[in-house]
Amino acid sequence: MMMETSTPEIIITNSGETILETHPETIPRKRKDSTNSPLTKHIKHGSVPHCEYFLHRCLQIMEDKGKTRDSKKLTDLWQRLSALRRHLSCLRCDELCYFDKAVTHPYLFTGNQEILFCENCFDIICKAKTLEHGSEEAREAFELKKKKTPDSEISKNNTLTQLDSDDVALISHCFDKLEHEFTDIPNLKDICGDYLTTCRAIIQLDKYFFPWNDREIVTTQDFKEISWPFLKESVDMAHEADAEDPDSEYIYRILEESMICVNMAHGLNVEGSVTGGSEKGGSEKGSFATSGNTDKLSNLMLDDRK
């Protein structure tokens, strides 16, 4: 899978690789090794790109807390999952940067890894520079849907907040003077693929993380009947304890979005997509990396919510 191109010493890379592993029997062993490595315990916020950090945290929580059927144990997951999604989406349109190329300026990326633009929005903003200052079109070009949140995981701001003024100034400067220096974001697509795989594991209550689940979740109906009630209970608990944690409507929306992306990737046969390894896979139950369910999965989440 694509994850092999990521920095190998980062534990999350190993986890991501293992998730997408097509030989289910090797998963627990490799996973265990990863968990026991001292690196897992020492990974710190800020030492790796933020999206990798949050991916790691999500997988760690699922692995540690998913073992028993106790929705309360999973309450830590939702804030990290929404943070992860935010770090993978365009600052202007808030779309997941999975299908489109995303760019950022090195100045913006070192200081703040949430500031990235999909290619389309990047073009719109660049064009807007030539427009009359203060014109409706120029104003609209700079309207941001995803607003920056503070970097600290401790700060609970999962809801949208304003960019701070330093960032606004820096963004303007980069677009005004340094447009030609905007560049791709390394591994973003891979991490995004891992995010989608993680969402799928949550939706399907994948047996690796949730060994107590003995039911197969392959259709939207299954999701609504089997996994969502369990997940929603957990999201509601977290949201009730802290109003700034994402609510169940939001979590439902991003899970739904992830499945639409997975299905599109499957349909488009995107290279390195989350279903990329499935052709070779067996139909081992409970392993979301294997192929048994992919046909049925393409129906998953495509129905309307009601």
Ligand SMILES: [Zn+2]
């Ligand atoms: Zn965009």
